[in-house]
Amino acid sequence: MTALETVLEAGGPAVERLMQQVERRMESVTAHHGPALAGYSSETINAGGKRLRPLLVCLTAGVPPPESEGLVRAAVAVELVHAATLVHDDVLDGSALRRGRPTVVAAGGRKMATATGDLLFARAFAELAGGRSAASVRVLSRASSELALGELMQRADAFDGAIGVERYLERCRLKTAVLFRAACELGALAGGEPCSSLAPFGEQIGLAFQILDDVLDVSGPPERTGKPRGADLLDGTVTLPLIEARSRDPDLRALEVRSVRSEGEAAAVCDRIAATGALDAVKERALALVVDAKASLPALPERQRAALEVVANGVVERYA
Amino acid sequence: MTALETVLEAGGPAVERLMQQVERRMESVTAHHGPALAGYSSETINAGGKRLRPLLVCLTAGVPPPESEGLVRAAVAVELVHAATLVHDDVLDGSALRRGRPTVVAAGGRKMATATGDLLFARAFAELAGGRSAASVRVLSRASSELALGELMQRADAFDGAIGVERYLERCRLKTAVLFRAACELGALAGGEPCSSLAPFGEQIGLAFQILDDVLDVSGPPERTGKPRGADLLDGTVTLPLIEARSRDPDLRALEVRSVRSEGEAAAVCDRIAATGALDAVKERALALVVDAKASLPALPERQRAALEVVANGVVERYA
Numbered sequence: 001m002t003a004l005e006t007v008l009e010a011g012g013p014a015v016e017r018l019m020q021q022v023e024r025r026m027e028s029v030t031a032h033h034g035p036a037l038a039g040y041s042s043e044t045i046n047a048g049g050k051r052l053r054p055l056l057v058c059l060t061a062g063v064p065p066p067e068s069e070g071l072v073r074a075a076v077a078v079e080l081v082h083a084a085t086l087v088h089d090d091v092l093d094g095s096a097l098r099r100g101r102p103t104v105v106a107a108g109g110r111k112m113a114t115a116t117g118d119l120l121f122a123r124a125f126a127e128l129a130g131g132r133s134a135a136s137v138r139v140l141s142r143a144s145s146e147l148a149l150g151e152l153m154q155r156a157d158a159f160d161g162a163i164g165v166e167r168y169l170e171r172c173r174l175k176t177a178v179l180f181r182a183a184c185e186l187g188a189l190a191g192g193e194p195c196s197s198l199a200p201f202g203e204q205i206g207l208a209f210q211i212l213d214d215v216l217d218v219s220g221p222p223e224r225t226g227k228p229r230g231a232d233l234l235d236g237t238v239t240l241p242l243i244e245a246r247s248r249d250p251d252l253r254a255l256e257v258r259s260v261r262s263e264g265e266a267a268a269v270c271d272r273i274a275a276t277g278a279l280d281a282v283k284e285r286a287l288a289l290v291v292d293a294k295a296s297l298p299a300l301p302e303r304q305r306a307a308l309e310v311v312a313n314g315v316v317e318r319y320a
Numbered sequence: 321m322t323a324l325e326t327v328l329e330a331g332g333p334a335v336e337r338l339m340q341q342v343e344r345r346m347e348s349v350t351a352h353h354g355p356a357l358a359g360y361s362s363e364t365i366n367a368g369g370k371r372l373r374p375l376l377v378c379l380t381a382g383v384p385p386p387e388s389e390g391l392v393r394a395a396v397a398v399e400l401v402h403a404a405t406l407v408h409d410d411v412l413d414g415s416a417l418r419r420g421r422p423t424v425v426a427a428g429g430r431k432m433a434t435a436t437g438d439l440l441f442a443r444a445f446a447e448l449a450g451g452r453s454a455a456s457v458r459v460l461s462r463a464s465s466e467l468a469l470g471e472l473m474q475r476a477d478a479f480d481g482a483i484g485v486e487r488y489l490e491r492c493r494l495k496t497a498v499l500f501r502a503a504c505e506l507g508a509l510a511g512g513e514p515c516s517s518l519a520p521f522g523e524q525i526g527l528a529f530q531i532l533d534d535v536l537d538v539s540g541p542p543e544r545t546g547k548p549r550g551a552d553l554l555d556g557t558v559t560l561p562l563i564e565a566r567s568r569d570p571d572l573r574a575l576e577v578r579s580v581r582s583e584g585e586a587a588a589v590c591d592r593i594a595a596t597g598a599l600d601a602v603k604e605r606a607l608a609l610v611v612d613a614k615a616s617l618p619a620l621p622e623r624q625r626a627a628l629e630v631v632a633n634g635v636v637e638r639y640a
Binding site for chain 2: 091108109124147
């Protein structure tokens, strides 16, 4: 049973119906905005991922969630912003593969991919604005600004081996956790709450998600991640596994990030990082964040708590 | 006297005060969102342009316009979306210069520029959402989607010498005119009108703006446009001057757009286009659109009509 199936079981039929509406609406966004969007991004959007963010939107609105169009719109908007950032990230990284399939930039070129990302981004706000909630637009636009600031921070810090843990965590918060947080805030708004007591939960599991993603970049295997090991290194992105490993291995401490140029060299550095035991330490840190996140959940109806815990576990299961 | 000064005089002190607020707010957006945004895009945003779109927002809200924060936010949002598209367009075109200054992509690289454009885009929606009008967000997100569709259309049609007038005009509408239209719609909303009788006026002068921009790409001079002549050709973008010239000159009809590779070759094709008289014909077409746009203005207070006509003339003056 997949994590999604488990959470749908825990959340009950109303959650399942909502998520089906989300899927249909995502498909219609790609189908109705020109051949380029349909041709290049349908895989990114439709075939993509575990829908963790839309699930968070639905589950934070209440379990069973209210069956409102605004809730579906919010869930779709969050996933479209996520898809837009994936498409642009692949342009920035020049990635050829995502989940083992060609990226939009690989299939259509970087011009097509940049415009496609812009379109997905604009459609996200169009979805949300159709729901007539200016508060929701504020939440999503703030999160979107922070996602872009996270990207800018990553570019500004590229190839800088002196990046420390605090700055790394702030970057993870900006480039990933804020959208998980926004998903919770949007769910709360759609459920009629002006602010979300679940926002810290969303932010913490988002942080864990990014940290584990960075572990996967080092550990691979490529067949599973759909990209070569050490892709972050080749891109100049210094992540927690390397930061942690540098504190354990003087040779890694002396390593110039910029000197790693080939996939073979990157894989060798990944092996060296793994040999220090840093990956287990970093993984523990992420798992502890998830444990904390679950423990910090406020008093909730049992079914809602159970479903949210399944989502939190889903973040970890990616790694297991 | 610049066109802006003329319109400020025609619009009166309330328009001038509003536009000063718009400038201050634009400056604060670049100043308060990280060193990368401040460093790379402040020229694009602060030094940039004639503010035609914010002016349209202010003037369509009424003359004198209501001195509301929502109106300033709408004007800033439109200009930020415009700035975001400029930054991304320069990435897509690989342009080194804009208005004779280094582009964001030239100064910071394409990764930085892509993320900077995303940030400006997100800030645009954040500005608008702060004004609590979901209808305004709908207008801007629809226009933003269409701008991206226009880019995608341009990429899909690149190097296609068979592009006809209708398709060219539809592309101009999507990539340029919709934002002029949205400016009018946002102004109407901020002025308390649910829909704008001035939207067709905005769309027509936007169309004229793009057509004249395409004439300038062929006519130059580079000292004035800040980019080499024929930059569109080198990018594979077939515009009305070439379409019109092809109907007049069999050699141009036989030209493979893809065969034009150097700035020298592009300049030679530009000369050939100019020699057919196509530039005058295309320019006439744009001027006729502006005349029509002014003639189509509904009954308005005299001061508002005069100010809007100055803006329409400003679109033409770029060319003169």
